[in-house]
Amino acid sequence: MIYFDKVTKLYGNSAALEDINFSIEPGEFISIVGHSGAGKTTLMKMLLAEERPTSGDVYFQSANIHDVSRATLNQIRRRIGTIFQDFRLLPYKTAYENIAFAMEAAGRTDEEIYSDVPHVLELVDLGDKLNHFPHQLSGGEQQRVAIARAIVNQPDVIMADEPTGNLDPVNTFEVIQILKKVNDLGTTVILTTHNKGVIDSLKKRVITMDRGRIIRDDKEGMYVL
Amino acid sequence: MHVTPWTTIKRIFRTGFLNFWRNGFVTLSSILMMTITLFTLGLVVFSGVVLNTTLQSLRDKADINIYFTTSAPEDQILALQNTLQARPDVAQVVYTSSDAELAAFRDRHQNDQLTLQALDELGGNPLGAVLTVKAKDLTQYDAIAQFLEQQQSVGGGGSGSGSGSASSPIIDKVNYFDAAHRAAIDKLQSITDSAERIGLVIIIILSLVTVAISFNTVRLAIYTSRDEIAVMQLVGAGRNYIRAPFMVEAIMYGLFAGLFTLVLYYPITYWLGQQTASFFGDLNVFAYYMGHFFFFFVVIVGTGVVLGAIASFLAVRRYLKI
Numbered sequence: 001m002i003y004f005d006k007v008t009k010l011y012g013n014s015a016a017l018e019d020i021n022f023s024i025e026p027g028e029f030i031s032i033v034g035h036s037g038a039g040k041t042t043l044m045k046m047l048l049a050e051e052r053p054t055s056g057d058v059y060f061q062s063a064n065i066h067d068v069s070r071a072t073l074n075q076i077r078r079r080i081g082t083i084f085q086d087f088r089l090l091p092y093k094t095a096y097e098n099i100a101f102a103m104e105a106a107g108r109t110d111e112e113i114y115s116d117v118p119h120v121l122e123l124v125d126l127g128d129k130l131n132h133f134p135h136q137l138s139g140g141e142q143q144r145v146a147i148a149r150a151i152v153n154q155p156d157v158i159m160a161d162e163p164t165g166n167l168d169p170v171n172t173f174e175v176i177q178i179l180k181k182v183n184d185l186g187t188t189v190i191l192t193t194h195n196k197g198v199i200d201s202l203k204k205r206v207i208t209m210d211r212g213r214i215i216r217d218d219k220e221g222m223y224v225l
Numbered sequence: 226m227h228v229t230p231w232t233t234i235k236r237i238f239r240t241g242f243l244n245f246w247r248n249g250f251v252t253l254s255s256i257l258m259m260t261i262t263l264f265t266l267g268l269v270v271f272s273g274v275v276l277n278t279t280l281q282s283l284r285d286k287a288d289i290n291i292y293f294t295t296s297a298p299e300d301q302i303l304a305l306q307n308t309l310q311a312r313p314d315v316a317q318v319v320y321t322s323s324d325a326e327l328a329a330f331r332d333r334h335q336n337d338q339l340t341l342q343a344l345d346e347l348g349g350n351p352l353g354a355v356l357t358v359k360a361k362d363l364t365q366y367d368a369i370a371q372f373l374e375q376q377q378s379v380g381g382g383g384s385g386s387g388s389g390s391a392s393s394p395i396i397d398k399v400n401y402f403d404a405a406h407r408a409a410i411d412k413l414q415s416i417t418d419s420a421e422r423i424g425l426v427i428i429i430i431l432s433l434v435t436v437a438i439s440f441n442t443v444r445l446a447i448y449t450s451r452d453e454i455a456v457m458q459l460v461g462a463g464r465n466y467i468r469a470p471f472m473v474e475a476i477m478y479g480l481f482a483g484l485f486t487l488v489l490y491y492p493i494t495y496w497l498g499q500q501t502a503s504f505f506g507d508l509n510v511f512a513y514y515m516g517h518f519f520f521f522f523v524v525i526v527g528t529g530v531v532l533g534a535i536a537s538f539l540a541v542r543r544y545l546k547i
């Protein structure tokens with residue numbers, strides 16, 4: 001479903017990604033671990049076509065995403081729900097509107113928005129913060145809005161970049177449960193985290209990165225660094 | 226999908242209005258800047274009008290007077306008037322009979338007993354009739370004068386500004402052939418021409434500055450949203466869907482700034498109209514403003530709206546990555 005073909009990304013002279021080759025099957029739950037600066041976020045940027053690789057290609061269902069039309073890329077992006085490491089909420093929109101916007105962008109009707117947004121906010125335990133702007137929310141709350149936004153459109157793929165970085169153990173557990181549940185329903189999940197406990201309890205595929213390279217790819221991996 | 230265009234339009238306007246309302250500070254300062262811009266544009270229009278009327282009234286002061294001999298028969302004078310009137314370059318020909326000239330002369334010198342006495346002693350009417358010719362344009366006086374010269378030589382058989390000797394010419398004198406009169410008309414023309422040129426240059430410069438300022442204003446307003454635009458793209462929103470609410474917002478800046486400017490001009494022209502009515506001749510800026518309010522509305526509000534739309538369209542495009 002997703003295929004990285006000899007992807008290298010240089011920032012200036014230093015390589016954030018170097019000769020990355022791997023593929024992800026539909027329905028997989030794959031975790032990417034590695035020290036800070038290993039290139040995990042850069043990898044996700046490649047998949048969302050936020051930046052171009054210096055060389056190599058990235059395929060999403062046989063479409064080379066750095067070589068498709070604007071409209072096709074938008075279609076692909078709507079099928080990938082992303083939880084950004086730095087949240088990237090729209091600062092001038094409330095929690096409700098942030099999620100509604102993602103639904104509008106995906107072409108959902110008003111009825112779907114009215115019913116799904118409160119529901120998904122309830123799911124991440126923010127049912128009472130609907131009308132708060134991002135700056136009125138704590139870091140963990142913002143992160144949960146970002147999670148709600150990523151899952152609301154029932155995307156084919158969820159990319160979660162450090163989605164539990166600002167959460168307490170209870171919230172972390174709940175968010176991982178949500179990811180597992182959507183994965184059980186068939187959604188492909190790509191997760192990065194520094195949380196050893198989470199990785200070890202998942203018992204799913206783990207890719208380990210170091211300085212821009214993949215150094216391990218284990219079927220039922222553990223957090224080994 | 227099943228989202229109707231109407232729903233999309235509704236969403237775009239709702240988002241535009243919301244942003245307009247919420248980004249209070251940005252909105253206010255943008256409207257203020259746009260108001261300055263449109264106010265300047267209004268000044269440009271007003272100056273153009275004032276300059277034009279002033280120049281026009283100056284130009285209207287120019288004319289040619291044809292003085293006829295006292296013996297010239299009225300039907301010939303009227304025939305000449307008709308001929309002149311028929312020319313395409315002639316705007317107006319006014320006939321003043323010798324009696325009317327005399328009455329006007331007496332009127333002008335009503336406090337000058339000496340002159341009046343001398344006039345009475347002369348007996349009869351020493352003044353001839355006069356035709357006053359106004360051309361449609363300052364440059365056309367030469368051609369009209371040439372034509373008169375021909376008439377004069379046909380009627381008088383020669384001798385330029387003839388004093389009437391040969392076969393009783395009807396034209397005594399045409400003042401355009403006075404060097405002083407001619408120089409005055411030439412001078413008037415060069416002054417009005419250069420005033421017009423300078424005015425045009427100033428208008429163009431001011432308009433360009435105006436456009437640049439409002440473009441920058443809108444761009445700054447949208448600059449604060451550049452990250453937001455990037456995120457919207459990452460969740461797969463289309464370009465137009467991202468852009469449209471910003472355009473609604475900027476159009477509202479232009480709309481409000483335009484209306485605000487129109488309101489500002491009300492007391493200003495009222496005051497100016499009272500202060501300067503005499504200075505601008507017949508032009509009262511307040512009366513002009515009120516009389517041409519629809520024109521000003523369309524120009525000022527229309528410019529605000531169009532500038533807002535174009536500026537925001539271009540500004541958002543800068544921050545769209547795909």
Ligand SMILES: Nc1ncnc2c1ncn2[C@@H]1O[C@H](COP(=O)(O)OP(=O)(O)OP(=O)(O)O)[C@@H](O)[C@H]1O
Pocket residue numbers: 011012015016034035036037038039040041042043085
């Ligand atoms: N825009 C950029 N310009 C220059 N260098 C960059 C840029 N983005 C990332 N890098 C560099 O690329 C490398 C990989 O960064 P990346 O964000 O992918 O790391 P990461 O694995 O996500 O780290 P973390 O666990 O801290 O989130 C880092 O050394 C970083 O400094």
Ligand SMILES: [Mg+2]
Pocket residue numbers: 040041042085161
């Ligand atoms: Mg990262």
